[in-house]
Amino acid sequence: xxxxxxxxxxxxxxxxxxxxxxxxxxxxxxxxxxxxxxxxxxxxxxxxxxxxxxxxxxxxxxxxxxxxxxxxxxxxxxxxxxxxxxxxxxxxxxxxxxxxxxxxxxxxxxxxxxxxxxxxxxxxxxxxxxxxxxxxxxxxxxxx
Numbered sequence: 001x002x003x004x005x006x007x008x009x010x011x012x013x014x015x016x017x018x019x020x021x022x023x024x025x026x027x028x029x030x031x032x033x034x035x036x037x038x039x040x041x042x043x044x045x046x047x048x049x050x051x052x053x054x055x056x057x058x059x060x061x062x063x064x065x066x067x068x069x070x071x072x073x074x075x076x077x078x079x080x081x082x083x084x085x086x087x088x089x090x091x092x093x094x095x096x097x098x099x100x101x102x103x104x105x106x107x108x109x110x111x112x113x114x115x116x117x118x119x120x121x122x123x124x125x126x127x128x129x130x131x132x133x134x135x136x137x138x139x140x141x142x143x144x
Contacts, residue, residue, distance in 0.1 A: 006032050006043065013050065022058035026051055045092035052084035052101065075113050081105060082120050089127050099127055 009032035016025035033047045059077050062069055069077065085102035088095050103124050111117055 006036055009035065010043070010047070010050075017050070017054055020057075020061070022054045022061070025054045026058075029054070042092055045088040045095050045098070048084045048088040048091070049095060049098045049101075052081045052088070052098070055081045055084070056101075056105075071113065074110060078105070078108075078111055079114055079116070082111075082114075086120070086123060089123075093127065093130055096131065099124070099131060103128070 009028055013025045013028035013032065016022075016028055029047050029051050033044060033051075036044050036047070055077060059069070059074065059081075082102060082105055085098045085105065088098035089102065092098075102120065105111055106117065106120050106124055111120075114120075
């Protein structure tokens with residue numbers, strides 16, 4: 001599929017996202033991700049990040065309405081959100097928005113119920129160390 005079609009899916013997902021139609025935005029981002037030829041490019045990282053943000057906002061919206069999920073359902077969604085942030089960081093180690101959001105997520109009380117919470121915390125620490133080293137290298141290179 002042509003790369004500009006992928007951009008059209010991304011733009012459509014953004015429209016749904018801004019209209020707070022998170023289910024449709026997530027579905028559209030996944031369609032773009034499925035059609036992306038290069039699963040490890042920066043667009044794929046951004047798509048994983050967008051999916052995580054849409055799921056986060058969707059979960060927050062549900063908390064404010066009567067359609068609240070059970071604790072088990074929330075835990076499943078939190079794990080999906082964490083996995084999407086993780087994929088974004090694995091593809092692009094410099095994706096600071098995904099890194100910051102994952103670091104915040106693993107500190108939330110709801111996240112403490114997940115069995116693999118330690119795995120995500122360790123991933124965040126490792127990614128933060130790598131990101132910090134990359135930032136330090138850039139500062140050194142710029143000053144030289």
